[in-house]
Amino acid sequence: MTAAEREDRVLERIDKFRQRRPRLLDDVVTLAHGAGGKSSAALVDAVFLEAFRNDELEQLGDAAGLRTPSGERLAFSTDSFVVSPRRFPGGSIGHVAVHGTINDLAVSGARPQWLSAAFVIEEGFPIDELREIVADMSEAAAKAGVQIVTGDTKVVGKGAADGVYISTAGVGVVPEGRQLSAELVRPGDKVVVSGSIGEHGMAVMLARGDLAIDADIASDTAPVHELVELLLEAAPSTRWMRDATRGGVGTVCNELVKDRPFALVLDERSLPVQPQVLGACDMLGIDPLYVPNEGKFVAVVAPEEADAAVGALRTHPLGARATVVGDIIPEPNGIVALRTSFGGSRIVDMLVGDPLPRIC
Amino acid sequence: MTAAEREDRVLERIDKFRQRRPRLLDDVVTLAHGAGGKSSAALVDAVFLEAFRNDELEQLGDAAGLRTPSGERLAFSTDSFVVSPRRFPGGSIGHVAVHGTINDLAVSGARPQWLSAAFVIEEGFPIDELREIVADMSEAAAKAGVQIVTGDTKVVGKGAADGVYISTAGVGVVPEGRQLSAELVRPGDKVVVSGSIGEHGMAVMLARGDLAIDADIASDTAPVHELVELLLEAAPSTRWMRDATRGGVGTVCNELVKDRPFALVLDERSLPVQPQVLGACDMLGIDPLYVPNEGKFVAVVAPEEADAAVGALRTHPLGARATVVGDIIPEPNGIVALRTSFGGSRIVDMLVGDPLPRIC
Incomplete structure (x- = not known):
């Protein structure tokens, strides 16, 4: 053609x-x-x-896999960030704008290298606050070893935005031989999470201050690319990874099983959740499985490499609570189930509605 | 280090x-x-x-020039689009979101290949209009031979955005040997524009409908990468290019001369401006030199290649009105001047203030 x-x-x-x-x-x-x-x-x-x-987009991964004319493999990803409030315990919109795109690249198997940053700013926004956000971005990028190499700013009139929105895109290099795909997942595989879940969403919710809940919860916003490298070195047969942002671990697991010939069973007792997060979720009637994270990912690993995977993740401070939380089983096709602490089990559907608007 | x-x-x-x-x-x-x-x-x-x-960002070009581990040269660029109204004669926010990033890559010498698209959407935005915008983007990308490979959507509450804002980022491949830089510009060089100026800005202004001006002006939104290839083939010593979007040709020329050991003189009689654009600018008291374009660029070419450059551009429908509009002269350093039609001359400063908010 x-x-x-x-x-x-x-x-x-x-x-x-x-x-x-x-x-x-x-x-x-x-x-x-x-x-x-x-x-x-x-x-x-x-x-x-x-x-x-097009072929890239239909994979619907966290990043598109590209191949340059000379045959080099790249990953390319983008996200907009509209989190409110812009500053919360553990981070700011600047941190999540950098970490979010780094993490999308990392879980697609890429080594994040370069970021772009485009700002839509509401007229009247304080320059001092803008400088703080930009400093956070610069700091987050430097700590993660990536460069912010290009950008744009647009200003809209008062009332045409809520402060500032940031869109980042990122390019990473995928080492030859790396292959991660939902198509590689098979029954018997183990499901790993890289740490405790639900902190980012709960930290932002509580920072809004309209809930009468006082809990010591900080966002987990962090770059996971070092964790991913440790995991892939220790568990080279790793099948698939996804960072559990909007929609949480529950939604990410559903994205994995959708239209696939297997099911995923999570074990409630194994899911690492900080007690204060669990408490706040209980009070709000929100399932921590649906609460967004900004520094956690789900990986499906080969059963014989599961211990090595968890061991490797735990050598890194960000992976200290990494653990196996579930299994891939042959059926029922396309279903995520949760074995509850009481010995029962229930279906974990995708997130419906939006209990947590503008969380990232 | x-x-x-x-x-x-x-x-x-x-x-x-x-x-x-x-x-x-x-x-x-x-x-x-x-x-x-x-x-x-x-x-x-x-x-x-x-x-x-960092080194990339300080060049402040339209796109960052990157080099992958295997030595391949890439360009990477981003822009947010907040144009109001979203649809105007000649195009829509969808067209400019695709063309704008293609053009930033093209004028940096890259062949645009892949785009990302991130949407911030106001709650209540009509799905039908979103589909129209997305169809425009898809069409614009297909016609330009680039792929939209990754994306994101965020929704903010009613009143927290004005409809939809789109951020695109793009990656292009820079052929080996291409070098474009303001540092290559020297006295004697010729300044070329790729076509008539001021159409996009005026089309959007008039589409707002709050001016009692009725003129037949359509946006020039278009991808210029084919023009750039024609130019570089015919005039391989081309020094520098920049697409003349926000701030118009006047601002772009100022960006070129800033802190450089030369001046740039534009010849008012040579500047291609459609009569209806000139008329609307006159009525609004706006200088067409400051009106944004979405399908035009300024190039500085070697004097011995100027005829070939213009000839090559004119073989393409989008370059039919390409012409030499000025010269690089030795001094006064850092100044852009205009030789007026009346034989006088005046300084062309950078755009001050914002006569045309939310034009792209």
């Missing part, structure tokens, strides 16, 4: 896309569409995937 | 940055800071450059 034929085919497809009605229940975008759960997936399916369709 | 030493130095620098007071007249961000002119440059200097300082 020539480039012209390929272009014609795309344009024909877009013509059809323009004429079709979307397969969505809603006519307008809702907060739930941004929550990373079921509605987000529906929006991405009906709007973005359909229009932008 | 080891990586740890480098990190220490950066952290030390950021510590100082946090303690210093910015060298800005304003305490808060103003619309002028987003206009691409003098205030934008001051903000970028005092906030972003100071904090993010």
Whole structure:
């Protein structure tokens, strides 16, 4: 197929896309569409995937895998950050804007190298606060060994944004031979989380101050690329990884099993959750499985490498509470289940609705 | 210097940055800071450059030039798009979001390959309009031969954004041997624009409908990468290029001469401006030199290649009105001047203030 034929085919497809009605229940975008759960997936399916369709995008990983003309493998990823409040225990919008994109690259097997940063700033935003955020970004990038190499700023009128929104994109280099894919996952594999879950979401929720809960919870925002390198060295057969941001571990596990010939069973007693996070979740009626993290990932590893994987992660301060939390089992296909502490079990669906808007 | 030493130095620098007071007249961000002119440059200097300082960023080009471990040359760029209205004669926010980043890569000498797209969407935004914008992006990308390979969507509450903001980032491959830099520019060189100027800014201004001006002006939004390839083939000694978006040709020329040992003289009679654009600019009291374009660039070429450069550009429909518009002269250093139609001359400063907010 020539480039012209390929272009014609795309344009024909877009013509059809323009004429079709979307397969969505809603006519307008809702907060739930941004929550990373079921509605987000529906929006991405009906709007973005359909229009932008190409091989890279259909993998829907955290980052696109690219190959340059000379054959080098790259990963490329982007995220916008709209977290409110902009500063919370453990970090700021600047930290998550850097860590979020580093982590997307890392869990796709890449070594993060370069970031871009684009700012949409509301007129009247204090320069001093902007400098603080930018200092946080610079610090986070330096500590992670990545460079912020290009950027942009736009200003919108008062009331046309809430302070500042930051979009980062990142490029990483994927070492030859690395292969991570949901297609490599098979029954018998072990599910590992890299640490305790739910801290970022709860820290941001409590920092809003409209809940009468006083708990000592700090965001876990951190770059996980060093952890990923340790894991892949100790457990080279690792199948798949994903950082558990919006929608939490529960949603990430659902993304893994969707349309796949296996199920994933989580063991509630093994899930590392700080007691104060568990307490706050209980009071708010939120399941920690759905609370976003900014420095944790889920990995599926080969059973014979599970101990090595956990051992390697625990050598790093950010992986001190890494542990096996579940298993891949043959069926029922496409299901995530939780073995509860009481010996029962229940289905863990994707996140529905948005209990935690603007968390990242 | 080891990586740890480098990190220490950066952290030390950021510590100082946090303690210093910015060298800005304003305490808060103003619309002028987003206009691409003098205030934008001051903000970028005092906030972003100071904090993010590294070799790539200090070049302040349209894109960062990167080199992968295997030695491949890449360009990486990002822009946010907040244009209002989102649809105007000649295009939409979707078109400019794709063309803008393609063009930033192209004028840095890269062949654009991959784009990312991150959306910040206001709650309540119509899904149908989102689909239209996304279709425009997909179409623009397909026509330009680039792929949108990764993306993100965030939703903010009603009133926390004005509809939708789009941030794109792009990666291109720079062919070996290409070198474009303001440092290569020398007296005697010729200044070329790739076509008529001021259409995008005026089209968007008039589309707002709050001016009682009725003129047939369409945005020039278009990808210029094919033009750039034609130019570089015909004029391989080309020194430098920049797309003339925010701040227009006048600001771009000022960015070129700033702190350089030469001046740039534009010839008003040579500047291609459509009569209806000139008319609208006259009525609004805006100089077309400061009006943003989305499909035009300024190039500095070797004098002996100027005819070939213009001839090559004119073989392409988007370059039909390409022409030589000025000269690089030895002095006065750092100045842009305009030889007016009446035989006089005046200084062309950087854009001051923001006559055209949210134009891209």
